[in-house]
Amino acid sequence: MNKKESKITRRKFVNLGAKGYASVQLACALPVSVLANTGRNSLETSTFHGVCYHDCPDSCSWEVKVQDDKVISFGGDKANPFTAGKLCGKMETFPDDITYHPDRLLTPMKRIGKKGEGKFEPISWEQAIGEIGDQLKQTITEHGSESVLSHGYMGTQSIVQKTVMSSRFFARMEASDIAHTICGGAVIPANFEVNGTAMGVLPEDMVHSRYIILWGTNTKNSNVHQWPFVLKAKEAGAKIIVVDPFVSATAKEADWHIQPLPGTDVALALSMMNVMINEDLVDQDYIDNYTSGYKDLKEHVKSYSPKSVSDICGLPEEDIIQFAREYAKGDPSLIRILVGIEHNYNGGDGTRAVAILPSLTGAWRKLGGGLMHLTFEMSGRALNWERLDFHRQMPTQPKRTLNMVQIGQLLNNLNLDPVIKSIFIYNSNPMVTSPNANLTKKGLEREDLLTVVLEHFMTETAKYADYVFPATTQLEHWDIGDSWGQVYININQPAITPLGEAKPNSEFFRIMAHEMGYTDECFKESDMDLVKSAFDSDHPYLDGIDFEYMQKNGWARYKIPEPFLPHADGNFSTASGKCEFISQSSGLPTYKEVSYTEKEKTDHPLQLLTIKNTKGFHNSSHANVKHLQQKEGLPWLDIHADDAKARDIQNGDELMIFNQRGKVILEAKISARIRPGVVCMPHGYWPSLIKGGQASNNLTDDQLTDIGGGAALQDCRVQVAKA
Ligand code: SF4
Known part of the structure; x- marks a missing residue:
């Protein structure tokens, strides 16, 4: 096939893909009860069920009312007994804050400035996908498929847009996978x-x-x-x-x-x-x-x-x-x-x-x-994962898994075999959420690295991309919201047509798969097919709960046998069936003193906590929303009076918090919230939005926890001085 034919095919596919998605989604988005007599472009009001997508234990159910394809009301679903109609403060105004935010990305963008400079120009989906496809094919030929790294995480924890199609795509490619270790890794x-x-x-x-x-x-x-x-x-x-x-x-x-x-x-x-x-x-x-x-x-x-x-x-x-x-x-x-x-x-x-x-x-x-x-594990047992996790049954699989905690090291390691030549970043913002952010920055600045980001906004990470694609928000796509903190399962119905040229992550990977010549049937399943499949389960937790039920009700509590006393008589899920005080791999739990050199202790005598105590931001999400920023105010450093006195620091002084990795400028708050020897700052602020352009993860270390390769973020030493 010559280049021209290839382009025609590509164009047809992209257009078909988009239209196919829109038409399927439009018809199927509507709750069964209103399918017969209304539509998004109707002046009648339609109500849709949904669920918060944040990486949060609560997984709140919501209801969206739509008229003429616009959200006219949004709030927690009062019928759900657990989340009880209440969304937290950061999500109450979600449609305006995210979906309709004037800064939202609505067209693909191609970098025209230096990496990180934030200079982009719009590009068509077709052109961008074609250019990326050409580069990927060449990279795979020259460096092997493992030189491509998938970097997705919990920017949405709803199942379909979090992982399903991307996992199939990267398994099919035999790319490098990322271990999701920053949260829960240990x-x-x-x-x-x-x-x-x-x-x-x-x-x-x-x-x-x-x-x-x-x-x-x-x-x-x-x-x-x-x-x-x-x-x-x-x-x-x-x-x-x-x-x-x-x-x-x-x-x-x-x-x-x-x-x-x-x-x-x-x-x-x-x-x-x-x-x-x-x-x-x-x-x-x-x-x-x-x-x-x-x-x-x-x-x-x-x-x-x-x-x-x-x-x-x-x-x-x-x-x-x-x-x-x-x-x-x-x-x-x-x-x-x-x-x-x-x-x-x-x-x-x-x-x-x-x-x-x-x-x-x-x-x-x-x-x-x-x-x-x-x-x-409730949803792990209840839903039909054989269908959702189809990538695990594919004959091709990712051959290596790299630890996201050390993304900075990985991107800078030119001895890695093969070196990372291309990274796809979706549902994540590692420039803010991964430790040792200045090292990550250095890696993302590599001119020979192809970086593709799927996002809602031009985040700190997206600024380093070669191509940024506009992703849909939870109001615009199908999904399933399970929970890691409670026992309800939710369906998420697309309430409005995607704005601009935004597409679900799943659709991006379908289109990309087509571009790469992956013709496998698994890339043809629509998002609604996936949602349906998930509820096609005969597990007793879903007794009487299927896709139709979920379409009508939006959420369901798993049918868990009650009273739920999982270990009243032992029944542990370990190899021995007992609660194991000694682990075969880790022995007995033991306190290990973290060893620092004398120089480290002298140069950086304070332990820094970087904690998630903002109410308006969710990790790095919402930190660009003005009214939430105003509510939160500028971040500050909690410092104990003893440590402040030793450094002649007064309340409100501008401080430099620094170590060998970075330097953050914040105001001092002399505080009894921490003990002497410990200082504390909030996590989640975008570095570029605070003075000095660095935030908590510019200071944190990328060392690993004792078990599981998690992030030992709080073992971070700093010195503090007046700026
Ligand atoms: S972030 Fe807020 S709205 Fe979302 S699940 Fe958590 S508590 Fe609910």
Whole structure:
């Protein structure tokens, strides 16, 4: 086939693809109830079901009303008992903030300036896809398919646009895959090593708990629909304990805030065990029947006496003893963890130690007792993943997986075999969300690197792209919203026609597959086909729940057997079927002191926490929305009075926070929210939108956690001085 014929075919496909998508989507978007008599371009009002796409435990259900193809009202779906009609502040005005935002990208763009300069010109889909296809084919011929890297993440956690078509595309290409490790990278495998699962106590069953430990989680701000269950339990007599090195909004509400030094959770939990075992506060019957490794653990924790751990954690010995006693006697006790515990070098073992505690006390025996962690396994069991994860059955597979925590190192490593020559970035903004951002920047500046970004806005990362494609928002495409924090499943119906030339991520990869000559049937499935397939399941959790049901109702609670007491009689999903105190791969959980050179300790004596405590931003999302920026104000550095005094720093002084990786300029807030020796700044601000052009991840290190290759972001040392 000559070039001209190829172009004609390409043009036909792109046009067909777009029209095919639009026509299929238009007809099928409408709820069954209104299919007969209305349409998007009608002046009648149509109502659509949807779900928030953010990487958030709540997964709120919403309802969108549309008239004449425009959103006229948007809000939480009041019928859903868990999210109860309430969206958080950052999402209440989502249509205007994101979908209809004047800065939204609505046409493909091609770079015309230097990488990072932000100079682009519009280009047609056809032209851009053709140019990328030509470059990719040449790259694969010269360097092999593994020189192409897929870098998707949780910019949407809804299943179809997060992964399905892109996974097929990169599996078909045999490109390099990325390990999704920044969030959950340590905490999930660690809990699996102990319990064989991250499933535990159901969110609603927290009301039965009488001693609740929110361990490294700012529930009030970042799990807003769980918070009412905390309050209900409290009303019923529960004591609320927060373990957090920072005085968060949640810590302020606690009956007892325990504030250990960052990264010492493992020592604290092992010391609690020391007390519980010494004082015979354990459930020996539960231990004997449903756990393994107790004898070794008992011996191991002898070296974690409250006296010896007191210095490590920076906690009074008597507090550790009291905490252990209260926890063991809680009737029942519940520990809630998410990802706060994992972002340090000891994160994996910290998680394992905490995950062992409920089996020592037999807390699992009672409703509301045990560990509450993640619920994603519910959808893993219920939905038809054989269809969704079709890429796993393909004869071609990605041959290497690279760790996203070290994306900067990877892009700069010219000895990598093969070196990364092309990167597709979708649902992610690594210039803001990955550690060691200046190294990432240097990598993305490589002139020989082909960078393709799918986005809503010209983000910090998109500025480094060669091509940026406009992605649809959650109001414009099909999807399925499962949850990792609760037990409801949602459908997301496209409520309006995609604005401008925006296309779903799935469609981008279908078009790209065609361009690459991949004719496999799996690239022909429409998004609605995928949603339908997902609900084509005979799993009992979806009894009576199918695509039609979801179209009509929007959401469903899994039909989970109740009461849900997954480990009342053991039944752990480990190889032994027991709660494993010793892991075959990691041994017993152990506190490891992070080793810094003397020079490092002198030059950068303060430990920096970079935390997600903004209410208006979601990681890096929404940080470009003016009214949310105004609500949040400028970021500042929390610094303890002792550390401020030693540096002659006053409240409101402009500060330089620096280390060998970067330099951030922020105002000082002398604060009792952190301990001496620790400073804290928020994560999520776009560097270019704050003075000095650098933000939290320009300082963080890309070292890995002890288990799972997660991000040890909070093991970051800095010095602070007046600017
Ligand atoms: S970000 Fe979380 S709490 Fe806010 S609307 Fe989305 S799912 Fe709900």
